[in-house]
Amino acid sequence: MLTIILKRAATVVPTLIGVIVVTFLLTRVLPGDPAVYFAGPAATPQSIAEIRKSLGLDQPLPEQFARYVDDLAHGNLGNSLATGRPVLAEITSRLPASAELTLFGLIIAVAIAIPLGILAAVKQGSWIDHTCRIVTTAGVSLPVFFTGLLLVYVFYFRLGWAPAPIGRLDVFFDAPPHVTGFYLIDSLIAGDFELFRAALSQLILPGATLAIFSLAPIARMTRASMLAVLASDYIRTARASGLSSYTVVVTYAFRNAMLPVITTLGMVFSFLLGANVLVEKVFAWPGIGSFAVEALIASDYAPVQGFVLTMAILYVALNLVIDILYGVVDPRVRLEA
Amino acid sequence: MSAAPALSVEGLCVEFRTRSGIVRALEDVSFGVGKGETIALVGESGSGKSVTAYAVMGILDPAGRITAGRAMLGDLDLIAATPRQLADVRGRQIAMIFQNPRTALNPIRPVGRQIADVLVRHRKLSHRQALTAAVDMLRAVGITDPARRAKTYPFEMSGGMCQRVMIAIALAARPSLLIADEPTTGLDVTTQAVIMDLIGELAEQLGMATIFITHDLALAGQRARRIIVMHAGHVVETAPTKELFANPRHPYTGELIAATPDSATNLNALASIPGSLPDLRRADLPPCRYSERCPRKTEHCAQPLPRADANAAHDVACWNPLPGQTAGARNASAA
Amino acid sequence: MTDIAANSRTASGVAALLHHARYVIGENSVTGLAFGLFAIILATAMLGPWVVPYDPLASNTAEALKAPSLAHLFGTDQLGRDIFSRVVAATQLDFTIAVSSVVLVFFMGGLAGVAAGFFGGWTDRIIGRIADTIMAFPLFVLAMGIVAALGNTVQNIVLATAIINFPLYARVARAEANVRREAGFVEAARLSGNSEWRILAFHILPNVFPILVVQMSLTMGYAILNAAGLSFIGLGVRPPTPEWGIMVAEGAANIISGEWWIAFFPGAALMLAVFCFNLLGDGLRDIVDPRRRT
Numbered sequence: 001m002l003t004i005i006l007k008r009a010a011t012v013v014p015t016l017i018g019v020i021v022v023t024f025l026l027t028r029v030l031p032g033d034p035a036v037y038f039a040g041p042a043a044t045p046q047s048i049a050e051i052r053k054s055l056g057l058d059q060p061l062p063e064q065f066a067r068y069v070d071d072l073a074h075g076n077l078g079n080s081l082a083t084g085r086p087v088l089a090e091i092t093s094r095l096p097a098s099a100e101l102t103l104f105g106l107i108i109a110v111a112i113a114i115p116l117g118i119l120a121a122v123k124q125g126s127w128i129d130h131t132c133r134i135v136t137t138a139g140v141s142l143p144v145f146f147t148g149l150l151l152v153y154v155f156y157f158r159l160g161w162a163p164a165p166i167g168r169l170d171v172f173f174d175a176p177p178h179v180t181g182f183y184l185i186d187s188l189i190a191g192d193f194e195l196f197r198a199a200l201s202q203l204i205l206p207g208a209t210l211a212i213f214s215l216a217p218i219a220r221m222t223r224a225s226m227l228a229v230l231a232s233d234y235i236r237t238a239r240a241s242g243l244s245s246y247t248v249v250v251t252y253a254f255r256n257a258m259l260p261v262i263t264t265l266g267m268v269f270s271f272l273l274g275a276n277v278l279v280e281k282v283f284a285w286p287g288i289g290s291f292a293v294e295a296l297i298a299s300d301y302a303p304v305q306g307f308v309l310t311m312a313i314l315y316v317a318l319n320l321v322i323d324i325l326y327g328v329v330d331p332r333v334r335l336e337a
Numbered sequence: 338m339s340a341a342p343a344l345s346v347e348g349l350c351v352e353f354r355t356r357s358g359i360v361r362a363l364e365d366v367s368f369g370v371g372k373g374e375t376i377a378l379v380g381e382s383g384s385g386k387s388v389t390a391y392a393v394m395g396i397l398d399p400a401g402r403i404t405a406g407r408a409m410l411g412d413l414d415l416i417a418a419t420p421r422q423l424a425d426v427r428g429r430q431i432a433m434i435f436q437n438p439r440t441a442l443n444p445i446r447p448v449g450r451q452i453a454d455v456l457v458r459h460r461k462l463s464h465r466q467a468l469t470a471a472v473d474m475l476r477a478v479g480i481t482d483p484a485r486r487a488k489t490y491p492f493e494m495s496g497g498m499c500q501r502v503m504i505a506i507a508l509a510a511r512p513s514l515l516i517a518d519e520p521t522t523g524l525d526v527t528t529q530a531v532i533m534d535l536i537g538e539l540a541e542q543l544g545m546a547t548i549f550i551t552h553d554l555a556l557a558g559q560r561a562r563r564i565i566v567m568h569a570g571h572v573v574e575t576a577p578t579k580e581l582f583a584n585p586r587h588p589y590t591g592e593l594i595a596a597t598p599d600s601a602t603n604l605n606a607l608a609s610i611p612g613s614l615p616d617l618r619r620a621d622l623p624p625c626r627y628s629e630r631c632p633r634k635t636e637h638c639a640q641p642l643p644r645a646d647a648n649a650a651h652d653v654a655c656w657n658p659l660p661g662q663t664a665g666a667r668n669a670s671a672a
Numbered sequence: 673m674t675d676i677a678a679n680s681r682t683a684s685g686v687a688a689l690l691h692h693a694r695y696v697i698g699e700n701s702v703t704g705l706a707f708g709l710f711a712i713i714l715a716t717a718m719l720g721p722w723v724v725p726y727d728p729l730a731s732n733t734a735e736a737l738k739a740p741s742l743a744h745l746f747g748t749d750q751l752g753r754d755i756f757s758r759v760v761a762a763t764q765l766d767f768t769i770a771v772s773s774v775v776l777v778f779f780m781g782g783l784a785g786v787a788a789g790f791f792g793g794w795t796d797r798i799i800g801r802i803a804d805t806i807m808a809f810p811l812f813v814l815a816m817g818i819v820a821a822l823g824n825t826v827q828n829i830v831l832a833t834a835i836i837n838f839p840l841y842a843r844v845a846r847a848e849a850n851v852r853r854e855a856g857f858v859e860a861a862r863l864s865g866n867s868e869w870r871i872l873a874f875h876i877l878p879n880v881f882p883i884l885v886v887q888m889s890l891t892m893g894y895a896i897l898n899a900a901g902l903s904f905i906g907l908g909v910r911p912p913t914p915e916w917g918i919m920v921a922e923g924a925a926n927i928i929s930g931e932w933w934i935a936f937f938p939g940a941a942l943m944l945a946v947f948c949f950n951l952l953g954d955g956l957r958d959i960v961d962p963r964r965r966t
C-alpha cells in the first residue's frame with residue numbers, strides 16, 4: 001500500500017511545478033508595470049522604484065522565477081498592503097474558518113445526496129427518482145450566491161429562524177480557545193455548549209448554501225452509478241442466489257457504485273473551493289475567500305497571488321488524497337502494484 | 338419422467354415492452370424436469386431459451402412481463418410467488434449459473450466471501466463457519482489451494498476458475514435444480530469439457546436435476562438425457578436424446594441436426610438453416626412461427642398448433658412432421 | 673469507406689438533420705420548451721435595449737427602493753433605476769459574454785485538441801501538459817486570478833472562461849481527431865494538395881463540431897454563472913453597467929432590510945437562462961446522438 005501512496009505522490013510533482021509557474025506568470029503578465037501593482041494605488045514614483053528594487057522586478061525573468069521559488073520555499077508569500085502582515089500568516093489564520101464551512105457543507109451534501117441517489121436508482125420512476133432529477137437539474141442552474149441570498153431572505157428576514165449573516169459568531173460571543181480553529185470542535189473541547197450552539201447556528205445557512213450547490217453533481221453521479229451497477233451481471237448473479245435486498249443493494253451494489261462517486265468528489269471540490277469565495281462574501285465569513293475578495297477590491301496583489309497558489313496546492317493535495325483513497329478501496333488498483 | 342418432477346413449466350408466456358413495440362418472446366412454453374434428471378434446452382440465438390430460465394428464476398429484465406403460465410417447483414408456483422418467497426427459494430432449491438463467469442462475479446469482493454454470502458443466507462451459518470465451508474466448496478469444485486484462493490478476487494483468476502467459483506456459489510446451498518445458461522461459452526475447449534464433467538459429477542453426487550441451456554446441439558447430445566428444442570419462443574420438440582437424433586420429427590430439429598458439425602464433418606458439407614427468425618414484434622405472427630421458413634409447410638399449418646402432451650415421450654408441435662419410425666407422434670401428418 | 677458518407681455534410685445530410693431535429697423537438701415537450709425559451713432569450717438580447725420602458729442607466733432618487741408595482745414591474749433599486757429595464761438590458765451583455773466564451777473556447781480548445789490528436793508526439797504532450805496544469809486549479813479561483821492579473825474588463829472575463837474550459841474541449845477534440853487521423857476523406861484531402869493545417873481546420877474541426885455542440889450549450893450556462901460570480905465579487909463588469917451578477921451584488925446588502933426585489937429578479941433571470949441552456953444541451957444531445965441519452 002505504501003508503494004501506491006508513493007507512486008501517486010510522485011505524479012503530483014509535475015502538477016505542482018505547473019501550478020507554481022502559472023501563479024508566477026499571473027503576476028508577471030500584468031499589463032504595464034508589475035511594480036505599480038505591488039506598490040498599490042497610493043504609491044509615489046519613489047516607492048514604486050523601491051518596490052521594484054526590493055521585489056527584484058528589474059531582474060530578468062528567469063532570475064525572478066528563481067527568486068519566487070526560493071521565497072515560496074521559505075514561506076514568503078509577500079505582505080498584504082492593507083494589513084502589513086505577511087500573506088502566509090493571514091492565510092493560515094483564516095484557513096480554519098473556510099475549512100470548517102466547506103467541510104460542514106460537504107458533509108451535509110453527501111449525507112443527503114448519496115441516499116437520494118441510491119433510492120432514485122433502486123426505485124426508478126418513483127417520486128423519489130423525479131425529486132432527484134429535479135434537484136440535480138435545478139442545483140446545477142442555481143447561482144450559489146443567489147441561493148445564499150434567498151436563504152438569508154427567507155430564514156433570517158422573513159422567518160427570523162436564522163441569525164444575521166455577519167460571520168462565524170454573534171457579537172456577544174468570544175471565540176473559543178484555539179485548538180483546531182474549528183469553532184464547533186473547539187467549543188466542545190472547552191465544554192461550552194452555549195458557544196457551540198451559537199457557532200452552529202451561524203454555520204447553518206452558509207453551510208446549507210454550499211450543500212445545495214454540491215448536492216447536484218453527487219446525487220447525479222450516485223444515481224447514474226447505481227443504475228449502471230444494478231444492471232450488471234454480478235448483481236443478477238447475486239439476485240439469482242437469493243441474497244437479501246439489503247445484501248444486494250448495500251454490500252454488492254453500493255460498494256461498487258461508490259467507486260466512480262469517489263472520483264467525482266475531486267470535481268466537486270473544484271466547484272466547492274470556488275463557491276466558497278462567493279458564499280463567504282454573502283455571509284461575511286472571515287475565511288480566505290473573503291480575504292482574497294477584499295484584497296482584490298483594494299488592488300492588493302500579493303494576497304491574491306498567495307490565495308490562488310494556496311487554493312491550487314490545497315486542491316492538488318485533496319485530489320491526491322482522493323486518488324489514494326480510491327486506490328486503497330478498489331482491489332483491482334491495489335493489487336496491480 | 339419420474340412421478341414428481343423437480344420443475345414443471347406449463348404454458349409460460351412472456352412479453353417485453355420495447356420502444357418499437359411489444360416483443361412476444363415466449364408463447365405457451367411447457368416442459369418438465371424430473372428429479373435428478375439432466376435435460377437440455379436447445380435453440381438458436383433469440384429462440385427464448387435464456388428468457389425461459391430468467392422467467393422461471395424471476396430475474397427478468399424490468400421491461401419483461403410474464404403474462405401467463407405456471408412454473409411448479411414442488412408445491413410452489415414460482416410465477417405467482419411473492420418476492421419474499423422467491424428470494425427464499427432462489428439459491429436454496431433452484432440455482433443458476435451464467436455465461437461470462439468473469440463479469441458474473443462481484444469484482445471487488447473476494448470469492449470466498451461471495452460463496453459465504455450464500456451459505457449465511459440459506460444455510461444459516463455464522464460468518465466464520467460460512468468462510469470455512471466456502472473453502473470446502475472451492476475444494477469440491479476442483480480449485481487447488483482453496484484456502485488461499487478464497488481470499489482472491491475474480492480478476493486474478495482465469496475464466497475456467499471463475500466458472501468453478503460460480504458453480505460453487507450456485508451449489509453451496511445444495512439446490513435440487515440447477516439451470517446452467519451456456520456455462521462453457523467463452524471458455525477454451527479443454528476447459529469446457531472439464532467444467533461440463535464437473536457439473537455432471539456434482540449433479541450426481543447431490544441428486545440434483547440440471548437444465549443445460551445451449552445453442553450447441555452436439556453438447557446437448559453428449560450431456561443430456563432429454564432434449565427440448567425451442568424456436569422463436571415456442572417449444573417445437575421434446576424427446577429423449579437418442580430418439581431425437583435418430584428420429585427427429587420437427588423440420589427445424591432436422592435442420593439443426595444437419596447443421597451441427599461433429600469431428601467427421603466436412604465444413605463445406607454443413608447445411609445452414611434457411612430463412613431467419615421471424616420478427617417477434619409483429620401482430621400477425623402465424624401460429625407456427627417456423628412455418629414461414631419451413632419447406633414442409635401446408636395450408637393446415639395456418640391452424641393453431643396442437644396442445645403439448647405432457648405424457649408423450651416424444652412430443653412435437655407440428656402439423657406436418659418428418660416421417661418417423663416410432664408410432665409415438667401425437668399428430669397425424671397432414672401431407 | 674463509410675467515413676466519407678458519414679462525415680461529409682452534404683446538403684441532403686443537413687436537411688435530414690433538420691428533419692430529425694424537428695421530430696425530436698416535437699416529441700419531447702421539455703426540449704421544445706428549452707428551444708422556445710432560448711428563442712425568447714435571444715430575442716430579448718437582441719431587441720431588449722430598444723424596447724425597455726425606462727433607461728437602464730437613468731437614476732431617479734425620488735423613486736428609490738420601490739417594491740414591484742405596475743409602474744415598475746420589478747421595482748426600483750437604491751438609485752431609483754427601474755429593475756425590469758435593467759434586467760432586460762443585461763440580457764444582451766450576459767448573452768454576449770456566454771456566446772463569445774463558447775466560440776472562443778471552441779476554436780482555442782478545438783484547434784488545440786485536434787492538433788494534439790492529429791500530429792501526436794510533442795504537440796500532444798505539450799497541449800496535454802497545458803490542459804493538466806489548468807485543471808490543477810479550482811476553476812473559479814483560476815478565473816479570479818486571470819481576471820485580476822490581466823485587468824478588470826469584460827473581455828478578460830470571456831478569456832478567463834475560455835481558458836478554464838479549454839481542457840475539456842481539447843480532450844474531446846483530441847479523441848475525435850485521433851479516430852479520424854487515418855480516415856479516407858483525410859487522405860483524399862491530402863492527396864489534393866491540402867496542407868496539414870488546412871485539413872485540420874477545414875476537414876477535421878467541422879466534424880468535431882456536432883459532438884462539441886452539446887458541450888457548448890452547457891458551457892454557455894456555465895459561462896454566465898462564471899461571469900456573474902466574478903461580477904458579484906467586483907471583477908469584470910463595473911457599475912453602472914447592467915449585468916445580472918453585478919445587480920445581485922448591488923441588491924445583496926438590501927436583502928437584510930427586506931428589499932428583496934433588487935437581487936431577486938436578476939438572480940431569477942440568471943437561473944432561468946442557465947436552466948434553459950442546460951435543457952438545450954440535453955435536447956441537442958438527443959438530436960445529435962440519441963445513443964448517449966442519460
